[in-house]
Every structure is written in structure tokens, then in C-alpha cells.
Amino acid sequence: MxxxxxxxxxxxxxxxxxxxxxxxxTPDQSVSLKDFVGRPVVLAFxxxxxxxxCSDQMGLYAQLMPEFKxxxxxxxxxxxxxxxSHLAFSKDRKLNFPLLADFEPKGAVSRxxxxxxxxxxxxxxxxxxxxxxxxxxxxxxSPDGVNPGADGILSALEGxx
Amino acid sequence: xxxxxxxxxxxxxxxxxDHSQGAPDAPLxxxxxxxxxxxxxxxxYPQVKRVQKELGTSLRFIFRNFPITNAHPQAExxxxxxxxxxxxxxxxxxxxxxxxxxRFLGNPSYFSAYESKIKLDARKITEEIERHSFLxxxxxxxxxGVRSGVNGTPTFFINGTRYDGAPEAAPIVAALKRxxxxxxxxxxx
Numbered sequence: 001m002x003x004x005x006x007x008x009x010x011x012x013x014x015x016x017x018x019x020x021x022x023x024x025x026t027p028d029q030s031v032s033l034k035d036f037v038g039r040p041v042v043l044a045f046x047x048x049x050x051x052x053x054c055s056d057q058m059g060l061y062a063q064l065m066p067e068f069k070x071x072x073x074x075x076x077x078x079x080x081x082x083x084x085s086h087l088a089f090s091k092d093r094k095l096n097f098p099l100l101a102d103f104e105p106k107g108a109v110s111r112x113x114x115x116x117x118x119x120x121x122x123x124x125x126x127x128x129x130x131x132x133x134x135x136x137x138x139x140x141x142s143p144d145g146v147n148p149g150a151d152g153i154l155s156a157l158e159g160x161x
Numbered sequence: 162x163x164x165x166x167x168x169x170x171x172x173x174x175x176x177x178x179d180h181s182q183g184a185p186d187a188p189l190x191x192x193x194x195x196x197x198x199x200x201x202x203x204x205x206y207p208q209v210k211r212v213q214k215e216l217g218t219s220l221r222f223i224f225r226n227f228p229i230t231n232a233h234p235q236a237e238x239x240x241x242x243x244x245x246x247x248x249x250x251x252x253x254x255x256x257x258x259x260x261x262x263x264r265f266l267g268n269p270s271y272f273s274a275y276e277s278k279i280k281l282d283a284r285k286i287t288e289e290i291e292r293h294s295f296l297x298x299x300x301x302x303x304x305x306g307v308r309s310g311v312n313g314t315p316t317f318f319i320n321g322t323r324y325d326g327a328p329e330a331a332p333i334v335a336a337l338k339r340x341x342x343x344x345x346x347x348x349x350x
Contacts, residue, residue, distance in 0.1 A: 056312075056313050057312060057313070059229060059231065059232050059313070060229070060307075060312055060313060062231050063229055063230065063231050063232075064307065067307070093231075093232060094231045094232060096231075143166045145325075146166075146325055147312040147313055148310075148312060149169070149307070149310040149311060149312030150307050150312070151169060151172075151307060151308050151309065151310045154307070154308070
């Protein structure tokens with residue numbers, strides 16, 4: 001896990017190799033980063049399912065799927081919620097991309113990417129655009145309480161080869 | 162990422178294409194990206210009215226469409242209704258009516274009856290919705306929002322900078338007043 005001098009985790013930056021992971025998305029299905037070699041991947045870490053706003057970050061990404069598809073990009077949502085919460089949340093918000101459960105060991109993948117918040121026990125709102133070779137090309141850690149939107153993701157995807 | 166956080170800015174400047182209330186040269190400009198079926202936009206609607214009342218002629222208010230159609234199946238229809246009314250010069254009355262009657266979305270005749278009552282050509286509005294005459298404009302609003310950091314609805318911009326506070330009158334008024342002071346000090350509008 002990436003740590004700064006103060007012991008606070010620091011987000012992986014552009015140029016770093018994206019750490020490998022395999023996480024469950026349903027009880028009997030899991031997703032690995034290597035499944036997407038050859039395609040750009042957008043990794044969107046977020047604190048929790050069921051945040052009390054409508055058309056939140058994940059709902060917006062679902063709406064923007066046609067835009068992401070123009071870049072042949074896969075989008076993966078990641079939080080520490082379990083698969084059952086993810087399934088219910090995904091159905092309720094009509095999400096059309098996988099939500100990954102960083103549940104056991106809790107937050108392990110979030111820690112690998114330097115975006116785990118020890119204080120809250122959740123992932124931070126953080127975004128990564130990973131190129132088709134598995135290299136992080138853009139990362140962004142959102143300030144507390146601020147939903148980052150999609151403008152940065154689209155600009156980063158445009159900047160890929 | 163560390164360092165100072167800079168809120169996103171509007172990528173599509175306010176202009177003649179926009180639906181606006183208040184003087185075009187007002188020093189304070191509030192832009193809302195909203196969805197007529199979003200309950201949070203419905204809740205923000207009277208708050209915006211309070212902001213307008215409090216700031217009077219110093220404020221210009223602009224509404225742009227940001228329908229989240231996968232969550233809100235009537236949102237696009239509602240946006241098309243308001244845009245069709247705009248083509249007859251009556252955007253704001255229908256905009257207000259939509260927000261004041263969110264619970265009737267999904268019942269088009271309820272809105273047609275209102276359009277007829279205020280002497281709009283309701284049949285023309287229905288035809289234009291069926292032809293999706295104003296959908297390109299709505300998509301243009303939506304895309305400008307995406308590119309400007311709109312991340313849900315409602316999202317407000319104050320003098321071009323995204324406002325990340327609560328969608329309530331008092332903090333919006335305070336943020337507008339701060340923006341007004343800032344622009345006077347730096348000598349810009």
C-alpha cells in the first residue's frame with residue numbers, strides 16, 4: 001500500500017502500473033483487471049452504495065455509458081460494500097456496469113491504489129483511467145463530500161493513444 | 162492528488178441560447194443544471210425562487226437541462242415540454258409548472274390542459290415532443306454539463322464556477338454575494 005511520510009495513504013499517480021486485482025461482482029462471478037487487457041478501464045472508487053442523492057456519481061456514469069463506449073472503455077465501480085448490497089443498489093439505480101465488492105479482506109484493493117480512508121473505513125471517491133497496457137494514465141482523488149463527475153474521465157480517455 | 166482544490170468551471174458560456182431570468186448584464190449569474198423529475202431539483206425549485214427574490218435585479222438565473230433518463234423515465238419528456246413551450250416564448254411558466262406538479266409527470270394530458278389554459282398551442286407542443294424537435298438542444302445542455310463537472314442534479318454554477326454547497330437559499334445567496342465581492346475586487350465582471 002502506498003503511504004506518505006505521515007502514514008496517510010497516497011493515491012497512485014499517472015505512470016504507475018495498475019495493481020492487479022480480482023473482486024467479486026456477484027456471488028458466483030468475479031472480475032479481474034487482466035480481463036480487460038487491450039481496452040481502457042475506468043476504475044471509480046466510491047465510499048458506499050445508497051448515498052442519499054439521486055442521480056449520483058454511479059447513476060451519472062450509467063447515463064454516460066455511450067460516451068465511454070466510444071473509447072471502448074470499461075467502467076468498474078468499487079466500494080467496500082458486499083455483493084448483495086451492490087446487486088440491490090445496481091438494480092435500484094439501473095446501473096449498466098459492474099460494481100466490485102472490495103469486501104474481504106476489507107478495502108484491500110482500495111489500499112493498493114492508495115485510496116482507502118482509515119477514518120471512515122470506506123474507499124475515497126477516486127478515479128483512475130488505465131490504458132490498454134494496464135498503466136495508470138490519470139488519477140484523481142476527490143475532496144471530501146465532492147462528487148467528481150465525469151469531465152476528467154472523458155478528457156483522460158481522449159488523451160489515450 | 163493534494164494541494165488546493167479548484168472547483169470545475171462552465172465550459173459552455175452563458176449566452177443567447179440560454180433560458181434566462183433577470184438582466185443580461187446582472188453582476189451575479191446563477192446557472193442550474195436540472196432534471197424535472199428529480200425530487201432534489203423539485204426541492205431546490207422554491208429555494209431558487211427565494212434566491213431570486215432576495216437578490217432582485219443583481220441576479221441573472223439560467224436553467225439548463227440535465228435529464229438523467231435511466232433513473233427518471235419522464236425527465237426527457239418534461240424537458241422537451243419546457244423547450245417546446247420556449248419555442249412559443251413561454252419557457253418559464255411551463256418550467257415552473259413542471260416543478261410544481263412533478264407528481265403528475267407521466268400524465269401528459271394534465272400538462273396539455275395547462276398549456277391550453279395559458280393559451281399555448283398544446284397540440285403543437287405534443288407534435289414537437291413526438292418528433293423530438295428539441296432533443297438535440299437538450300443533449301447539448303446535457304453534454305455541456307458533463308464537460309463542466311455536473312455530477313448529479315441539481316448542480317449550480319455561480320459566475321461560472323461550480324457551487325458545491327447545499328442546494329438551499331441561504332448558502333446560495335451567501336456564495337453569490339461572495340462571488341460578487343470577489344469579482345469587484347479583482348476588477349472583472
